[in-house]
Amino acid sequence: MSNQTEQGYFTEENSAEVVVSRNANASDARLAELMEAITRHLHAAVKEVEPTQEEWFKAIMFLTETGHKCDDWRQEFILLSDVLGVSMLVDAINNRKPSGASESTVLGPFHVPDAPERPMGADICLDGKGDRMLVKGRILDTDGNPIAGARIDVWQTNDDGFYDVQQKGIQPDFNFRGVFRTGADGVYWFWGAKPKSYPIPDDGPVGKMLAALGRHPYRPAHLHYIIEAEGFETLVTHIFDPRDEYIHSDAVFGVKQSLMAEFELVEDKARIEAKGAQAPFFEVKHDFVLAGTS
C-alpha cells in the first residue's frame, strides 16, 4: 500500500490527492484552483455516501438527461443550480452589501434587456387582468438621501402566473415590464396587478428530482427589479408578498426577510379616489437602498 502511494498510484485513501497532483502544469491557475476544490469535495462526498455502481450510473444518466434538456429556451443546469441553492449562494458571495443597503437575490431567466421606458406612474399591466396594485417608494443611498436619475427596470408575472415571454402571442408584448427613472426626490411609482406564485419548469429531470425529494416547484409571488444609478452598485433583487403560501419554501431559495413588502389592500373610498382609482387596490410601499461603488 505504501509502495502504491510512493509511486503516485490511485488508492481509495489518497484518491483526491493523486487527481489534484496531475494539475501541476495547468496553464490556467484559477481553473486549477477551482478544480482542486471541486475534486476534493467531490471525492469527500463519494467517500461519505459510498454509492453503488448502479447509483453512480443513475447520477451519470441524471446529468446526461439534464444536459439533453438544455436548449436555446431552457437551461436545466441553471434550474439544478437554483434548486440546490447554489445560484443563491453565488449571488450572496458576489453581493455582500454594506449595512443598510438593500439585499440582492437571483436574476432569474425572465429578464429582457429591451423593456420600454415608461413615464413615472404608468400602468405596466397591459392585459387588464388581476388585482390592481400600486407600487411606490424611494431609491435612497445608505445615508437616506434620495438618488436622482436612478433607472428602475421592473418585471413580474401576469395574473395567470406567467411572464410575457412564456406566452408570446397570448400576452401583449412587454406585459408587466417597464423601465422608470427617478427625479430629484428619488421617488418611483407605477401601477400593475398583484403578481402570482408559479412553478419553475418541472417537466424535466430537475422537476423529477424535486418530486422524489418531496419538494414542490413553486416560487412565491414577487416583483423583479434591476436598479442602476451612477456611482452606485447595481442592485438585482425581488420584493415578495409575505402572505404567499410558498413564502417559506421558495423552490430556488430567493426569499430574504429584508425583501418582504407589505401588500396593503386599500378599501378606504377617500384613498381610492385620491389615487384616481375606481375600486379597492393593493398598495405596495418599498424603498430600495443602493450601496455606493467603492
Place this chain on the structure above:
Amino acid sequence: MSNQTEQGYFTEENSAEVVVSRNANASDARLAELMEAITRHLHAAVKEVEPTQEEWFKAIMFLTETGHKCDDWRQEFILLSDVLGVSMLVDAINNRKPSGASESTVLGPFHVPDAPERPMGADICLDGKGDRMLVKGRILDTDGNPIAGARIDVWQTNDDGFYDVQQKGIQPDFNFRGVFRTGADGVYWFWGAKPKSYPIPDDGPVGKMLAALGRHPYRPAHLHYIIEAEGFETLVTHIFDPRDEYIHSDAVFGVKQSLMAEFELVEDKARIEAKGAQAPFFEVKHDFVLAGTS
C-alpha cells in the same frame, strides 16, 4: 440575521442547512441521503473558491456542453467522472478485496457482451498486426488452489491503439477479443499482440478541460479482463505494461501496483520453438486470484 435563520430563510452562512431541510418529506430516503452529502459538499466547495458570476456561468456552460456531447456512442459525463478519479473511487469502494485477491479496476466503455468463446491457446489477433504476445497464467482462489471452469473474458486494442468497436469495417469483428474457460488446473493461455497506449476521446469539453489543466489524455497499454467463476466474486480488472510511458499518469487513474505484468521479450530459439512460434515474442505471465463469495 438571526431573525432570518429562525424563519428558515437562506443566508450565506446557513445555505446548505436550509437546502437540506427541504428534503424532510422525501419519498426516497437514500436519494435524500445522497443529496444531503452532495449539497453540503457542493456548498462547501463554492464557499471555498468563491466563484464570480462569470465563473459560475462558465461551469453551467461546461456541464451543458458535456451533456450535449453525450449520445448513443459517446458518454462525456462518464469521461468526466473518469478523469476526475470518481469512476476509480466508486470502483474501489465497491470492490474492497480480501487480502491476497487480485485488485479490480474500471470496466471502461469498450467491453462487448457477446465475444466468441475460443479454445484455450487460440490467437485473438485477427488482423495480423503488431508484436506477437503469449499471455498465460492461472486462476486461483485465495488459498492458492486452481479454479476450474473459470470464464475469462479478455479484450485489448490492436497495434494501432484502437478497439475493434472503434474501427468497425476496418478491423475484423471481435479482433482482440475472446472468452476462455479453464480446466481442472486453472491454467489459461492465449496468443495476441502487444496492446498500445491510446488517448481517451479528447475532442469534447472534457478533452479541453484536460488541456487547460496541463494533462494528457493517454491511458498506458493494458489488457482488460472480466473473470467469473461459481462461488467467487466477479473480477473486472486490467493488467498493465510497467514500461509504458504513461504508466505513472493514466488519464483515468486505473493503474495499481498489483496490476503490473511483466512483458518479457523471448528471444531464446529453444523457447521460441517450444511454443511453435517463428520469431521472438513477448511472454506475459499473470495469475489472477478470485475472492470467494461470502
